[in-house]
Amino acid sequence: xxxxxxxxxxxxxxxxxxxxxxxxxxxxxxxxxxxxxxxxxxxxxxxxxxxxxxxxxxxxxxxxxxxxxxxxxxxxxxxxxxxxxxxxxxxxxxxxxxxxxxxxxxxxxxxxxxxxxxxxxxxxxxxxxxxxxxxxxxxxxxxxxxxxxxxxxxxxxxxxxxxxxxxxxxxxxxxxxxxxxxxxxxxxxxxxxxxxxxxxxxxxxxxxxxxxxxxxxxxxxxxxxxxxxxxxxxxxxxxxxxxxxxxxxxxxxxxxxxxxxxxxxxxxxxxxxxxxxxxxxxxxxxx
Amino acid sequence: xxxxxxxxxxxxxxxxxxxxxxxxxxxxxxxxxxxxxxxxxxxxxxxxxxxxxxxxxxxxxxxxxxxxxxxxxxxxxxxxxxxxxxxxxxxxxxxxxxxxxxxxxxxxxxxxxxxxxxxxxxxxxxxxxxxxxxxxxxxxxxxxxxxxxxxxxxxxxxxxxxxxxxxxxxxxxxxxxxxxxxxxxxxxxxxxxxxxxxxxxxxxxxxxxxxxxxxxxxxxxxxxxxxxxxxxxxxxxxxxxxxxxxxxxxxxxxxxxxxxxxxxxxxxxxxxxxxxxxxxxxxxxxxxxxxxxxxxxxxxxxxxxxxxxxxx
Numbered sequence: 001x002x003x004x005x006x007x008x009x010x011x012x013x014x015x016x017x018x019x020x021x022x023x024x025x026x027x028x029x030x031x032x033x034x035x036x037x038x039x040x041x042x043x044x045x046x047x048x049x050x051x052x053x054x055x056x057x058x059x060x061x062x063x064x065x066x067x068x069x070x071x072x073x074x075x076x077x078x079x080x081x082x083x084x085x086x087x088x089x090x091x092x093x094x095x096x097x098x099x100x101x102x103x104x105x106x107x108x109x110x111x112x113x114x115x116x117x118x119x120x121x122x123x124x125x126x127x128x129x130x131x132x133x134x135x136x137x138x139x140x141x142x143x144x145x146x147x148x149x150x151x152x153x154x155x156x157x158x159x160x161x162x163x164x165x166x167x168x169x170x171x172x173x174x175x176x177x178x179x180x181x182x183x184x185x186x187x188x189x190x191x192x193x194x195x196x197x198x199x200x201x202x203x204x205x206x207x208x209x210x211x212x213x214x215x216x217x218x219x220x221x222x223x224x225x226x227x228x229x230x231x232x233x234x235x236x237x238x239x240x241x242x243x244x245x246x247x248x249x250x251x252x253x254x255x256x257x258x259x260x261x262x263x264x265x266x267x268x269x270x271x272x273x274x275x276x277x278x279x280x281x282x283x284x285x286x287x
Numbered sequence: 288x289x290x291x292x293x294x295x296x297x298x299x300x301x302x303x304x305x306x307x308x309x310x311x312x313x314x315x316x317x318x319x320x321x322x323x324x325x326x327x328x329x330x331x332x333x334x335x336x337x338x339x340x341x342x343x344x345x346x347x348x349x350x351x352x353x354x355x356x357x358x359x360x361x362x363x364x365x366x367x368x369x370x371x372x373x374x375x376x377x378x379x380x381x382x383x384x385x386x387x388x389x390x391x392x393x394x395x396x397x398x399x400x401x402x403x404x405x406x407x408x409x410x411x412x413x414x415x416x417x418x419x420x421x422x423x424x425x426x427x428x429x430x431x432x433x434x435x436x437x438x439x440x441x442x443x444x445x446x447x448x449x450x451x452x453x454x455x456x457x458x459x460x461x462x463x464x465x466x467x468x469x470x471x472x473x474x475x476x477x478x479x480x481x482x483x484x485x486x487x488x489x490x491x492x493x494x495x496x497x498x499x500x501x502x503x504x505x506x507x508x509x510x511x512x513x514x515x516x517x518x519x520x521x522x523x524x525x526x527x528x529x530x531x532x533x534x535x536x537x538x539x540x541x542x543x544x545x546x547x548x549x550x551x552x553x554x555x556x557x558x559x560x561x562x563x564x565x566x567x568x569x570x571x572x573x574x575x576x577x578x579x580x581x582x583x584x585x586x587x588x589x590x591x592x593x594x595x596x597x598x599x
Contacts, residue, residue, distance in 0.1 A: 210486065252563070
């Protein structure tokens with residue numbers, strides 16, 4: 001799958017889990033932008049994000065993300081994880097690629113245990129050849145990663161600075177990916193961020209047919225960890241009937257003692273609740 | 288003896304001339320029910336509610352009164368008021384007097400009111416309810432009195448109900464009221480074939496609605512209604528999906544057209560889903576949010592027109 005540019009934001013929001021993307025850019029600033037797009041859209045969609053990069057690159061990402069969403073909160077809840085290349089692959093490089101694959105597997109499993117529907121990884125790859133020993137090893141890893149990620153349903157973008165590559169290496173690397181990541185940053189119409197205390201989700205923006213499935217899968221993932229959860233809807237500017245109806249169904253299907261609280265409910269959501277008459281004992285609408 | 292709540296529902300019109308006739312007929316209808324332990328609901332203008340209250344005296348305490356300015360705003364809200372009322376005591380039969388001020392309605396709303404009156408024959412089948420719809424012979428044109436004849440299978444005359452020979456089959460009547468009206472040539476048309484376009488349509492409706500001076504609350508509700516109808520078109524219709532915006536007869540019209548799909552049920556969204564469901568609220572919600580909703584289909588596809596009132 002090659003992502004085009006004009007639908008890039010919509011495609012990233014509902015990126016098929018397990019998609020292995022690549023970015024080949026001639027400078028760090030453009031790689032920063034691709035990383036911020038990928039991480040920002042992934043967080044907004046409710047997934048857990050791991051950014052493998054240097055401290056400076058992480059700082060730059062957090063600054064860039066903060067224009068669209070509460071990056072500090074994402075860091076505090078662990079929805080946004082960061083790691084150095086050494087931290088992700090081991091200080092002296094991986095013993096073998098299977099060890100890297102095991103690390104991936106563990107991280108994907110951990111994401112679900114923490115109440116996220118999926119894991120996405122953005123990684124600055126510039127020093128990987130040094131760590132793995134050669135560019136051939138990097139290409140071998142990329143080849144392995146495509147199948148592994150599809151298997152684990154983990155999407156990623158591998159960020160390469162083409163100035164550090166030799167002629168022809170870019171094309172070789174690109175071939176080992178499902179497509180190229182977009183480098184434009186259009187803010188999604190809604191953000192669905194995890195909240196730890198009280199356990200739940202913070203919803204901002206507009207929820208409709210284009211993105212409601214992202215909210216629902218995050219709520220289901222949070223409910224699977226703790227079936228008592230709170231949706232902070234204060235920043236919601238639109239929600240259609242199907243969004244609300246499905247939340248009611250999720251609440252109704254919670255185990256005994258479970259509860260879905262709709263908190264700080266804006267007028268537009270109250271109107272839909274009132275006119276549809278949707279309600280359930282396990283769905284509590286805060287006054 | 289069969290409990291009275293099991294008898295078939297009735298939908299009767301009363302063409303009255305003057306306050307005295309109204310009070311005697313509507314009051315008598317309600318009193319007969321109250322004497323049998325039935326419930327009573329009146330949705331009517333204040334002047335009519337006063338006549339009923341005076342006629343019933345102390346018995347009026349047992350009647351639920353809802354001002355028509357609330358009950359019929361918008362018109363399909365009357366179904367919600369009625370369904371909510373019936374739901375509170377499903378085993379007790381209810382007598383309902385239902386009348387709104389038709390003089391304030393525009394052409395699109397009057398067409399929708401014809402649908403509302405005809406559909407009532409089907410929607411309330413199986414419910415323990417007797418509906419009496421008064422029509423003011425002194426104030427209404429022949430065209431409007433015609434609704435009294437076409438949509439009710441009984442006519443109340445001097446305290447008794449006689450069969451109505453002019454009653455039209457509700458499905459035939461609804462089909463005759465479902466003609467597609469094409470958008471005018473000068474309409475603003477948006478191509479909305481992608482799910483991400485629903486948000487763009489909301490922005491456009493907000494911008495153009497504000498430009499044309501629509502009330503903020505009207506625009507808010509129209510944004511919800513058009514999102515619901517457009518989502519239905521995207522999920523259940525076929526491309527191309529278009530939204531036309533234009534003015535027609537004092538109304539601001541938001542017209543959703545798609546390439547067509549399954550035949551449109553003439554009763555779709557007239558009542559909400561009976562059991563809570565993940566979907567099926569779109570058209571119901573639209574009818575609760577805008578002044579009038581036209582639904583029709585032909586070779587050009589499926590057309591849903593949402594009408595809201597222009598200011599002034």
